[in-house]
Amino acid sequence: MKTIHILVAIIIITLLLAGYARAEPEIGQAKTEIHNADTDETDEQYKVVPPKTVEEQASAMDADSLKKALPYEAKQILGDISIIDSAMGNDGLSAIFNALKENFFGIFKNAFKSAVKILTIIIICSAATSAMSDGPVRDMVTLSCTIAVSAIAVSDVSSFLGMGLRTLTTLSDFSKALLPVMCTAAASAGAFTSASAKYAATALFMDILITVATNVIMPLIGIYLASVIANTTLSKDYLANVSKLLKWICTTSLTLLMLAFTTYLGMTGLITGKADQFATKLTKSALGTALPVVGSILSDTAETLVAGAGMIRNAIGIFGLLAVCAVCLMPFITLGTHYLVYKGTSALSEALTDKRLAEMISDIGTAFGMILALVGAGGMMLFFSVISSMKAVNAI
């Protein structure tokens, strides 16, 4: 259930970000359409930023390096996307949606094939065992079927476990390119203290997540699967509590890690945000009052540059979010589809065979959910970090 909650939360955040991306001002262009009382000040800042300034700032922040660092999976989906392109948000989301449409059927077909294999074995076994009386032969045939079903399911989990770990590593590698650029842009836009604090926190927690995933969660998923299969073959619930405990350890460690990360990010934002606001206000007043006449001109110029840096920061942020979405897209669909198909197969097989085998298939489906949660945690970490940096203190 927790994995479903995480999945729903990710979808909601993606949709919110889609709205956020659409609400972004076009780089180098006046944003005159929005006349909200809260955003009037920001609109005024955007109006006065000349396009060339934004391009030069983007170049100075080495925003193009991000495009080069884009993971292969994301490049395949997003194509030739540019950070200073005003339609980046819309184009990126369209590309992601198109990739989703193109690949979903193929992925579902593969998951369905696994379900057919499992159901074939179950039908053969239930037909054969129905002709046998209780005894050692019947038990052995049932055991053989359980092992065959387990072998098919474990081979699926094994390949997706590797995919999950690869996705986490890809996210971590991309974060090493995204976060420094994001930090530079956020610092240029006025978030001097919070930018570096958030960068450090995200880098640290991403490393912790990968270490925990590789050394703790992945082996635990393997042991969980072994305990689930052993429990089914033993024909009594001797190991049911062991598998429950392993599942609890996996989900709790991920939840705690995410909780620690979001708490740290939130607290850092609260403390350093105010410090940044104070520093920017102080700089503005110092520039405006220290030098008579020229001071106000300098202050206005600085304001323009900071506004431009804010636009670059948001553009980099949206680019990063799109890239994270694109990297996570295939693993998410694959794992999510397999999770649902295995749960469906479990429900179907309950009508054909004994409850224990159906429960085993459902529990193996849960392993897909655990891998999904692992990948989701990595994606969410980058999401939160980027959104937090984008929402950092605005302008002078």
Place this chain on the structure above:
Amino acid sequence: MEIILKATIIGVTGAILSLIIRKSNPEISAVLALAICTVITGMTLKVFTSVKEVLELIEIGTGFSSAYAAPIMKCVGIGLTARIGSDICKDSGQNAAASSVEICGAVCALYVSLPLIKTLLRMIGELA
């Protein structure tokens, strides 16, 4: 449908004949029961050919490896043979022989499942 009707007729007729001759000649009664079982099993095997064709179709469509299907089919075959053998022994009043056939069936089923068990253990070992 045709096959099950034939099997029922052969089975019931054979059983009645076996009952009639059991008092006078129990050895021939046991041989008759065995013959009936062989004939009916032979008829079932014809139907099984169609099941095998469907399995092959599933194998082509889903990539269902014969490494999984073959042990299962062998197990099912062993199980059914052991059941028939055990019941014939029981009909002849040889309970010990019936138990031996069942145990032999179980061990043989385990033996043919060994490659599957090895594969599964290797996979789990790689995961953990």
